[in-house]
Amino acid sequence: MTRDLEIITTIFKDLSFTQEESQLLVRSFEKLHLPKHSLLLEAGQHVYDQYYVAEGCLRTYYIAPDGKEHTVQFAIQDWWISDYTAFFNSSTASMHIECIQDATLFKISKVDMELLYKAMPRIESYFRKKMERAFASFQKRIIANLSQSATERYLNFINTYPNIEQNVKNYHIASYLGVTTQSLSRIRKELVQG
Amino acid sequence: MTRDLEIITTIFKDLSFTQEESQLLVRSFEKLHLPKHSLLLEAGQHVYDQYYVAEGCLRTYYIAPDGKEHTVQFAIQDWWISDYTAFFNSSTASMHIECIQDATLFKISKVDMELLYKAMPRIESYFRKKMERAFASFQKRIIANLSQSATERYLNFINTYPNIEQNVKNYHIASYLGVTTQSLSRIRKELVQG
DNA sequence: CAAAAAAATTGACCTATGGTAATTAAGCTA
């Protein structure tokens, strides 16, 4: 075992593995560094991989036909990121992924994922649970979008991601909340003034 | 094997099982009929189960503090339904589930689900993939909510669920799209008149 | 089939948020 076991001690820290399993895991992942402002993925590209964020911050966004950006997801430490619709279907991305803080990622292909699932059902359980949590949080966001005002959604956001504000621009937050930067600016002003 | 194998031939029609596995499956599910207008689940109740829709139509909705209803999901034939946030966490529902067309359901508890996963990793794969598809479709809906007008979302809806219109009321659709019934009515008028 | 109840539509008016554009502030880079 020459290659490091960082993957196991960070991503799968709650599971334990045999020697052989560890080796398979290590072989399946590739570590990479990504500088701020670079694009990890662009719309139109084939999506083979998903990425675990060991450090840094990224965002997935969609560019609508009218040219406007809509942030679908932020990913910080211990999150996974990809264009999942494309990843699951082994098809072409409709979204972009941008690094917004220098990041360290662990990359794994869909093909290797499937092999891991077969070899270690525990891993499949791990990802099923991940999906369940992601599902629940998307559902929560849909409800928020349907039932709350922009101000409420903003308060909700800074509550949910208390540390993220250092990293992300206001227009990232605005495009996540579904308002213009001008509106967000007014909302912030209102909140300060009372 | 006295009990029927309906579950296997409908829910898991793409998988095959041993005699023993079949028995476990049959024992895990319970069939039930639900009349139109009845509530399958109410906010505040403990959520132990999820349901497979063999026939009929249901919807999950959230009632906001201001009393307004927001439809989170419709479930038709071959879909699963529950308050998933509560189901995954074995906690209390924040949503209601209403039957909007006489339904036949197969119910299974979370505890029994976990047993199935352990006994048959194929079943866990099946549900992981279900979750992936649900995840992708929620993401699509978030993007639609962020980037499209009410009219576009409506057209999108009747495109995605071409048959559902017979079953559901306009105010169900409105509360799914995030507009008032009055607005939806105007939108429909516009579309007819051109 | 008639009456009652539920759902959908319409109109007049209102409000939150968007669009455009100019101004200020903050971050980088030479």
Added chain:
DNA sequence: TAGCTTAATTACCATAGGTCAATTTTTTTG
């Protein structure tokens, strides 16, 4: 530090969609 670039703020007007209230249409039920 100055100068350039990017981001944020502000002001003014426009508009999609909300609110309230009345009316019509559809569905349900005795």
